[in-house]
Amino acid sequence: MSRKPRPLFLERQNYRRRRMADAARILPLLGFVLVLVPILWLPAQTETPDTVRGSIYLFAIWFLLIAAAFVLSRTLRDEDDPRGPEDEG
Amino acid sequence: MVPFNILVAVCLIYVGILFLVAWAAERRAARGSARWLRSPMVYTLSLSIYCTAWTFYGAVGYAARSGLEFLTIYLGPSLVMVGWWWLVRKLVRIGRTQRVTSIADLISSRYGKSNFLGVIVTLIAVVAATPYIALQLQSVTLSFAVFASGTPEGWAMPGQGATALWVAGGLAIFTILFGTRNLDANERHHGVVMAIALEAVVKLVALLAVGIFVVWGVAGSWAEVFARIDASPIADWPLKPARWIGLTMVSAAAVVTLPRMFQVMVVENSDERHLATASWAFPLYLLLMSLFVVPIAVVGLSVLPAGANPDLFVLTLPLAFDQGKLAMLAFLGGFSSATSMVIVAAIALATMVSNHVIVPLWLAFREGGARAPGDVRGLVLTSRRVSIAGILALGYTYYSLSGGSAALAAIGLIAFVGVAQILPAMLGAVFWRGATGRGAAMGLVTGFLVWIYTLYLPSFGEEGLLSHAVLTEGPWGVSWLRPQALFGSEALDPLLHAVFWSLGLNSLAFLAGSLLTFPTPLERLQGLAFVNVFDQAQGQGGWSRGGVEAEDLLAMSQGILGAEEAQEFFRAEAAGQGRVGFLPDTTPDFIERLERRLAGSVGSATAHAMIAQFAVGAAVSAQDLMAVASEAQQIMEYSAQLEAKSEELARTARQLRDANEKLTEISVQKDAFLSQISHELRTPMTSIRAFSEILMDEDLPPEMRRKYAGIIQDEAIRLTGLLNDLLDLSVLENRKVQLNIRAANLHDLIDRALQAAGSTRPERSFLIHRDIAAEHQPVITDTDRLVQVFINLISNARKYCDAERPELTIKVRRKGSRIEIDFIDNGAGIPKKSQGLIFEKFARLTDTSRAGGAGLGLAICREIMVNLGGSVAYLPGQGGAAFRVTLPVRKSVEQAA
Numbered sequence: 001m002s003r004k005p006r007p008l009f010l011e012r013q014n015y016r017r018r019r020m021a022d023a024a025r026i027l028p029l030l031g032f033v034l035v036l037v038p039i040l041w042l043p044a045q046t047e048t049p050d051t052v053r054g055s056i057y058l059f060a061i062w063f064l065l066i067a068a069a070f071v072l073s074r075t076l077r078d079e080d081d082p083r084g085p086e087d088e089g
Numbered sequence: 090m091v092p093f094n095i096l097v098a099v100c101l102i103y104v105g106i107l108f109l110v111a112w113a114a115e116r117r118a119a120r121g122s123a124r125w126l127r128s129p130m131v132y133t134l135s136l137s138i139y140c141t142a143w144t145f146y147g148a149v150g151y152a153a154r155s156g157l158e159f160l161t162i163y164l165g166p167s168l169v170m171v172g173w174w175w176l177v178r179k180l181v182r183i184g185r186t187q188r189v190t191s192i193a194d195l196i197s198s199r200y201g202k203s204n205f206l207g208v209i210v211t212l213i214a215v216v217a218a219t220p221y222i223a224l225q226l227q228s229v230t231l232s233f234a235v236f237a238s239g240t241p242e243g244w245a246m247p248g249q250g251a252t253a254l255w256v257a258g259g260l261a262i263f264t265i266l267f268g269t270r271n272l273d274a275n276e277r278h279h280g281v282v283m284a285i286a287l288e289a290v291v292k293l294v295a296l297l298a299v300g301i302f303v304v305w306g307v308a309g310s311w312a313e314v315f316a317r318i319d320a321s322p323i324a325d326w327p328l329k330p331a332r333w334i335g336l337t338m339v340s341a342a343a344v345v346t347l348p349r350m351f352q353v354m355v356v357e358n359s360d361e362r363h364l365a366t367a368s369w370a371f372p373l374y375l376l377l378m379s380l381f382v383v384p385i386a387v388v389g390l391s392v393l394p395a396g397a398n399p400d401l402f403v404l405t406l407p408l409a410f411d412q413g414k415l416a417m418l419a420f421l422g423g424f425s426s427a428t429s430m431v432i433v434a435a436i437a438l439a440t441m442v443s444n445h446v447i448v449p450l451w452l453a454f455r456e457g458g459a460r461a462p463g464d465v466r467g468l469v470l471t472s473r474r475v476s477i478a479g480i481l482a483l484g485y486t487y488y489s490l491s492g493g494s495a496a497l498a499a500i501g502l503i504a505f506v507g508v509a510q511i512l513p514a515m516l517g518a519v520f521w522r523g524a525t526g527r528g529a530a531m532g533l534v535t536g537f538l539v540w541i542y543t544l545y546l547p548s549f550g551e552e553g554l555l556s557h558a559v560l561t562e563g564p565w566g567v568s569w570l571r572p573q574a575l576f577g578s579e580a581l582d583p584l585l586h587a588v589f590w591s592l593g594l595n596s597l598a599f600l601a602g603s604l605l606t607f608p609t610p611l612e613r614l615q616g617l618a619f620v621n622v623f624d625q626a627q628g629q630g631g632w633s634r635g636g637v638e639a640e641d642l643l644a645m646s647q648g649i650l651g652a653e654e655a656q657e658f659f660r661a662e663a664a665g666q667g668r669v670g671f672l673p674d675t676t677p678d679f680i681e682r683l684e685r686r687l688a689g690s691v692g693s694a695t696a697h698a699m700i701a702q703f704a705v706g707a708a709v710s711a712q713d714l715m716a717v718a719s720e721a722q723q724i725m726e727y728s729a730q731l732e733a734k735s736e737e738l739a740r741t742a743r744q745l746r747d748a749n750e751k752l753t754e755i756s757v758q759k760d761a762f763l764s765q766i767s768h769e770l771r772t773p774m775t776s777i778r779a780f781s782e783i784l785m786d787e788d789l790p791p792e793m794r795r796k797y798a799g800i801i802q803d804e805a806i807r808l809t810g811l812l813n814d815l816l817d818l819s820v821l822e823n824r825k826v827q828l829n830i831r832a833a834n835l836h837d838l839i840d841r842a843l844q845a846a847g848s849t850r851p852e853r854s855f856l857i858h859r860d861i862a863a864e865h866q867p868v869i870t871d872t873d874r875l876v877q878v879f880i881n882l883i884s885n886a887r888k889y890c891d892a893e894r895p896e897l898t899i900k901v902r903r904k905g906s907r908i909e910i911d912f913i914d915n916g917a918g919i920p921k922k923s924q925g926l927i928f929e930k931f932a933r934l935t936d937t938s939r940a941g942g943a944g945l946g947l948a949i950c951r952e953i954m955v956n957l958g959g960s961v962a963y964l965p966g967q968g969g970a971a972f973r974v975t976l977p978v979r980k981s982v983e984q985a986a
Contacts, residue, residue, distance in 0.1 A: 024173070024174035035161075051324045058164070059379075065171050069170075073366065076174070
């Protein structure tokens with residue numbers, strides 16, 4: 001039941017980790033927006049065929065998302081979060 | 090082409106390897122070395138059951154028909170996994186703390202452990218999964234047909250229906266063998282997970298191999314592939330923005346709501362940190378699976394004759410280039426995709442059906458409800474096995490009814506939209522404390538019905554369940570009720586139309602219902618526990634202190650968890666409270682933990698209902714909730730601390746009082762014993778003195794003399810026996826006894842004891858239950874002493890068992906390096922207040938029954954067992970007096986010395 005009052009400011013390492021968690025939250029939203037970009041191109045209505053360009057684009061952002069998730073997971077994995085919710089900083 | 094019999098042989102060998110892998114994994118897990126079985130990579134690979142035969146064969150067909158649109162099916166789940174920090178992490182944490190057994194259990198548990206919700210979710214899941222399973226059977230059957238066609242030698246290829254039946258039957262057997270082997274408290278299946286991880290590797294390798302062959306073997310290079318793509322009809326695919334967004338979102342929803350995905354992602358998760366790895370590795374897996382889909386489709390379209398089924402290009406392309414081995418690999422990949430999906434889906438659905446439908450029904454109709462003891466465990470396992478068979482039978486029936494004609498992609502998407510109906514209730518469960526059970530039920534039912542009406546029924550085609558007239562003009566000619574154009578919304582294509590209306594009305598009903606209804610106290614408690622799962626300070630459990638008897642709970646738990654596990658759990662709990670024996674105090678904490686433990690086996694709703702039968706009136710009330718939610722946090726915390734302290738003090742005081750009572754009673758008994766022992770000693774002494782005085786008279790006739798001398802001798806023997814016992818006890822207590830260690834067979838020792846104890850009250854006939862096979866155990870110990878203990882326990886049963894038809898059960902169990910022997914009779918047992926006392930010296934429960942000795946028997950037994958390195962204890966809750974003797978298989982030498 002008892003909970004220690006949380007510090008208002010954190011030292012550097014924890015601060016960094018909180019921001020990484022924020023990044024992990026932003027990443028899927030960013031990814032979703034990037035996935036929607038091909039809609040703006042309207043394939044099959046352009047003069048030159050662009051299915052190849054579309055697939056290269058999609059696979060590229062896909063791969064970048066994976067790489068970003070990989071980097072984030074390294075930082076976030078070891079955190080077993082003993083301090084409760086980390087949504088403030 | 091490969092002869093059909095060789096194909097069958099390859100399949101059988103492959104399945105045999107899967108069997109071996111699963112079996113080896115189970116064995117390793119049983120031996121406790123499961124760490125490498127549960128690595129992050131195995132976890133990630135097990136997630137790959139997302140890629141079913143629909144992916145393996147269907148993605149190429151999808152690409153050939155609609156270009157890059159197939160990518161949405163894999164981009165959606167990738168986004169969910171990349172965003173694990175939002176949802177998946179929370180689901181896994183909740184799954185672990187609440188011991189969730191399925192997605193139906195999650196919903197039911199969150200909304201007040203309501204079984205009704207569990208039933209709805211189960212229904213949705215089964216209806217949505219049936220066509221999906223049928224699809225897997227269809228793809229295996231089709232691939233068989235492609236491979237084996239036109240081969241006169243070998244066996245004749247059976248009809249497609251027969252092939253599907255064989256596949257369904259084989260899968261049912263595999264799933265039952267490894268999916269219902271045990272009723273694990275955490276519902277984890279090491280063998281199955283390992284097998285599907287292997288299948289995941291096979292299907293990835295197979296698809297990559299075909300892709301590499303197509304790109305570098307057929308086309309030559311990527312540049313050539315690109316040129317062919319731009320020249321092919323695929324390049325003209327129209328991107329429909331609504332479908333692009335809708336499909337991405339539906340597939341993202343499906344990855345968390347599909348019962349099989351929930352099973353591997355949440356239920357089978359053994360370590361939360363594995364998620365971090367899966368967050369990038371699973372999207373990578375999906376990317377690799379999709380990488381060569383378009384090249385295969387393009388090359389297939391240009392090389393194979395027009396009219397070839399694009400759903401089978403993965404198989405037919407290598408065959409067209411005479412690459413038999415590659416085609417075989419592709420065939421095994423497709424086989425893997427189909428089988429792993431069916432196995433996990435069947436396990437997940439069977440758990441739901443048995444926990445939410447069969448077991449509650451059985452409890453409701455059984456006389457005496459949960460209070461009647463019974464083998465719930467056996468029932469649950471049987472009902473799961475039957476459910477697995479039933480689900481596969483449903484899939485097969487759907488397959489044979491639908492004729493297996495529809496394009497693969499259509500069926501998959503229909504199932505996705507169906508399970509996506511669970512999403513609003515699930516998100517509400519995890520993120521919104523205001524979500525209520527009635528709201529969730531309204532949303533789920535609405536979404537389910539709209540989905541059935543707008544997508545599921547029309548999917549059977551115009552000759553199917555809805556007539557042509559209903560489809561084009563609406564029911565009874567009401568045009569705004571047309572299944573595929575509700576309220577005149579004709580602009581959307583049928584799939585998106587269904588997504589829009591079903592999920593829209595579902596969410597609306599869920600939100601409105603939640604806003605307008607008032608949750609029960611239990612719902613509010615569970616809501617707090619779910620939404621704030623990452624807070625350390627958890628709300629108290631749903632039980633306040635009530636008059637629950639630990640012994641009753643133990644008897645019930647044994648029926649569900651199995652005797653051994655239940656006893657172990659109760660003993661650990663008792664030890665945690667600082668008590669010895671098997672009966673802990675029934676604190677709310679303890680009941681909460683017990684309920685979760687049971688929930689891991691039979692689901693939260695059933696576990697709650699079973700405990701509620703014992704804790705009538707002890708469930709939490711709205712007032713209790715208000716106390717928890719009080720504004721004055723500081724005072725609350727302080728008082729909570731005080732309360733905890735005072736509870737601890739009370740517990741300590743109770744222990745002291747227990748000890749004191751025991752001491753007082755012992756002291757009383759000791760006084761009684763002293764007077765008794767003086768009496769026992771004086772009686773023979775008096776008669777010895779009296780008769781020896783008579784003997785001094787020299788006129789006594791010889792026969793009288795002999796008679797009196799005999800009496801004197803008998804009394805002296807009795808005296809010596811008593812003194813021997815006392816001496817024996819003091820030697821044993823001082824650990825100075827000489828042990829005579831020998832090897833023997835436990836079975837023979839029990840035989841000896843039964844024979845010797847037969848002389849106690851020989852007029853009573855006892856029915857003895859023994860497990861002869863289990864008794865054949867070698868032991869190295871002091872056999873005479875051990876037999877002495879057995880004789881004592883058996884004689885006690887003969888003396889005190891008050892049943893009309895007395896029975897004695899002897900159970901032997903080996904547990905690691907120890908052997909447990911239980912002696913259980915069917916009498917009235919020993920009252921709880923005396924259980925702590927019976928092993929004390931001079932203890933005797935009834936003063937009237939002076940059947941033997943001076944109450945030293947069990948005390949001697951206890952000391953003997955301590956000397957042999959074991960123990961003897963009273964075992965409550967077995968329906969009679971029960972004693973458990975524990976001894977090491979081998980008495981260690983230093984102890985013996």
